[in-house]
Amino acid sequence: MPVDGPDDRRRDLTPAHVRERADVVEVMFAESPRIFRLSRSHADFDRLSSALRASLAAGRAVRVTLTVPHGGDIDDVQVP
């Protein structure tokens, strides 16, 4: 699947830490001080969560799509 370039909704980010919360998984990336969120109610939660954890283990950046430009909620994760 082709991957679009970075823009205000898509960022190339390297997971630094993943933390469990009741309704969300909090994701910290090396390139940002923000705490991003992946909702457990996301239809594709298992795939996205796995992709983030695999990238964390490999120290590899992923292409993160946010629900809104410059937002904090993760809508999609694409592994290169």
Place this chain on the structure above:
Amino acid sequence: MAQIKEETAVVSLAAVRSPRRGVTEYLFLERQQIFTLPAAGARSADSARLLSRALREQAPVKAVLDPRRGEILSVDPPGPEDLEVFRRGRIPPEERGTTRAVDLARLDPTTFDVVDLKLKAPIFRLCKRTIPDYATAKKIFDFCAKQGCYLGGPFDITPCIPFQYVIDGCYARAHKMRRIITTKYRYCCEKVFSFANQGNDTLAVKADKWGGCCVYWWYHVAPLVRVRVRFGKLSLTFAMVIDPGMFDQPVLLSTWLAAQANTGCSPNANVSMYSIQPGSAYWPTDFSGTAFGTDPNYALTDGTLTNYQNLTTCP
């Protein structure tokens, strides 16, 4: 914003390891990502030899990397210009800073901020030109604050600094101010990083300057300056932070840390640790807060400042 693509970089080997038969992984000090060489071939064999020698001799190599695939596409010895760029972009071991756990509830603000009394960091010895008085620190603060994009200009620097967008980009704002402090005013400037990296800790700040909403981070960074203050015949040097995104004047390090643990914003608000690093440290490259990347030519800095110049913090 940085795009993942092939990149040429001068890097140094941290380790070469074989986690399983037939797989060799290359770990670079300057990268969090683990790399491999693509399928065997004459060029790969040459590259493997060069990388092994570089590890043995602790010498940098010039590599073309594909971060998307985690592959090393080619390896060559670096030229003189490459080595100069590499040297400028690296934090030498003797300049690495100090990272400490902090318990805000037990922190004594009457002594915590006094440099060389309670607050000791070996890197302070590397630069002696500290700010002579609070008035000078305020002048520097005001100059930085005046470059805020939200003020509309005219600005003395380019790009302007998006203090109004405290949600993200603190690393770029801090680096731009560090450039001002060290080149326009020629004073020492370190960086202070705060971290919420233990348990459920979260840095939580009430953005009173930008509408009063709460902002959450896992780390924050700002320029740290040392300011001499006279009390009669006594002169003490205090660690102060220049952070116009959060304050209207330079503040003591303890004040800066305490403001990031606003329990009105989050019950998990707490600063786990802080780290005083050389001014060249740009952003953390791991969650433990002990490794940092750099931006020696301010290219990442200016890109981020430009990208965030029209954004706002509170809805």
